[in-house]
Amino acid sequence: MLGLFLLPLFAVFVRSINSEFFNYAFSKQALDALKLSLATSTITTVCAILLGTPLAYVLANWKLKYKSWLELLIDLPIVLPPSVAGLALLIAFGRRGLFGSYLNLIGISLPFTTVAVIMAQMFVAAPLYIRSARVGFTGIDKQLEEAANVEGANRWQMFREVMLPLTGKTLLSGAILTWTRALGEFGATILFAGNLEGVTQTMPMAIYLGFERNLGVALALSVMLVIVSVSLLALTRRLEKPDHD
Amino acid sequence: MKRFASLILLLVLFVAGCAPASTPAPEPVTLNVFAAASLTDAFTEIGNNFQTANPNVTVTFNFAGSQALRTQIEEGAPADVFASASGKEMEALVTGSFVAPESSQVFLNNKLVVILPANNPAGIDSIEDLANAGIKIVFAAEEVPVGRYSREALDKMSGMYGSDFKDKVLANVVSNEDNVKQVVAKVQLGEADAGIVYTSDAIAAPELVTIEIPTDINVVAKYPIAPLVESANAELAHAFIAYVLSDEGQAILQK
Structure with a gap:
């Protein structure tokens, strides 16, 4: 089992080590893809935090009808094959899509744009953050909230002084998970956003096409992506460790 | 296990019973054909016809971009026949000794x-x-x-x-x-x-x-086809290529 996990990674590193590695890793195509990947996945993560935190808070604290169904639907993209996600996005927001055709009327066309890349990443990655945040908020002792209420705290103070300190780490590790998932997003992106260097060609896309043109570039990019992902995961693990102070 | 074995035996007897008495039933074989994505429709039909003519053969296709197929073959994917949308990918495989020199033939011009x-x-x-x-x-x-x-x-x-x-x-x-x-x-x-x-x-x-x-x-793409050196079914690979080049195969490709 471990061999299955580790040998492929090992092979990528071994095969990528050659005199051309830095030429490949710093080629214009590779750097464009790296920049685009970092920019889009960061925007995705920021949007996920800004929009997902209130949503998670509401899900954790309000009594809503059909709440469990809503939660299920929000979790769905986590397990959905990315190709389904890409197709669904295209059918919904494409130029002739169910909603995209209306956007098209006012001159907005989403497919093949950087916005489409971010939408695809949001679709598949933001649920990871929302899920962590929801679990975090649910875990807060209700007595603490009542105590804060008695003290006369308003909603914002409650959120800032009680919720955030207690759930900060959970939120952060959720955000990192979203970020790494967004960084690796491929299937939904290639269907919905297409592939154009500097506009929609993210790292996974460049790796896929590199597989067809230049294995060297693909390997160099893979190594970079593995290193970034490992660092981010290591950070999450540190955050998940319980405090002792 | 026993039941499974007897089932197989029954099946073999059945198949043997159907075949003309003089020839023993041929072993079932799978022919792996790696073909350019643009060939998807024509080759699927050609494959079906080839299977009908050779009931013991299952033709399995791997349709993708020619360059992706080439990389897969270079990385050891088991292919018997390679049909490429460009001479370039075929030449690369000849250089890498995956395809014997001069064994490839142009079977299609596509504009x-x-x-x-x-x-x-x-x-x-x-x-x-x-x-x-x-x-x-x-x-x-x-x-x-x-x-x-x-x-x-x-x-x-x-x-x-x-x-x-x-x-x-x-x-x-x-x-x-x-x-x-x-x-x-x-x-x-x-x-x-x-x-x-x-x-x-x-x-x-x-x-x-x-x-x-x-x-x-315009640019005319010349599609070469060739058997792979490593193919375990060389004879069958040649038969498949011969069918692609035959009048019948060509008629399907021209449709």
Whole structure:
């Protein structure tokens, strides 16, 4: 089992080590893809935090009808094959899509744009953050909230002084998970956003096409992506460790 | 296990019973054919016919961009036959000793054609219109044979429509898809206003509007086919290639 996990990674590193590695890793195509990947996945993560935190808070604290169904639907993209996600996005927001055709009327066309890349990443990655945040908020002792209420705290103070300190780490590790998932997003992106260097060609896309043109570039990019992902995961693990102070 | 074995025995007896008494039932074999994505429709039909003629054979296809197939073969994927959309990928495999020198044969000439969605939203009436500002064109990536040919054709077109024609068209490209079928799909969905594909792909998608590219500015793709050196079914691989080259096979490819 471990061999299955580790040998492929090992092979990528071994095969990528050659005199051309830095030429490949710093080629214009590779750097464009790296920049685009970092920019889009960061925007995705920021949007996920800004929009997902209130949503998670509401899900954790309000009594809503059909709440469990809503939660299920929000979790769905986590397990959905990315190709389904890409197709669904295209059918919904494409130029002739169910909603995209209306956007098209006012001159907005989403497919093949950087916005489409971010939408695809949001679709598949933001649920990871929302899920962590929801679990975090649910875990807060209700007595603490009542105590804060008695003290006369308003909603914002409650959120800032009680919720955030207690759930900060959970939120952060959720955000990192979203970020790494967004960084690796491929299937939904290639269907919905297409592939154009500097506009929609993210790292996974460049790796896929590199597989067809230049294995060297693909390997160099893979190594970079593995290193970034490992660092981010290591950070999450540190955050998940319980405090002792 | 016992039950399974007896089932197999029964099956074998049954098959043997059906076969003419003089010839023993041939062993079932699988023929792995790696073929360019643009061959999907024609080769699927050819494969079915070949299976009908050779009931013990199962033809398994791997359709993808020729360059992807080439990499897969170089990395050890088990293929018996390789049908490429370009000589370049075949030559690379000959260089790498995956294909015997001079064993490949051209079995198909495929021209390029411009495709448009059924309702032609961008109002494209001629090849020259591809340079109109603001239209959305989808090409195959330069790594894919059809993408390379499309760009070669653009070079030729620039000779006819003005030296900046190619740059103007390339500025309209919104995506470089990883195989020709993806180009067809994006135009079919109406996400792109135009694309360049092989004539065979346009024929397979009759609802699309096509604009013929005149011969002097077109590019003809020569498709080579060859058996792989490592093939475990060399005889069968040759038989399959012979069928592709036969009148019957050629008729299917011309459809």
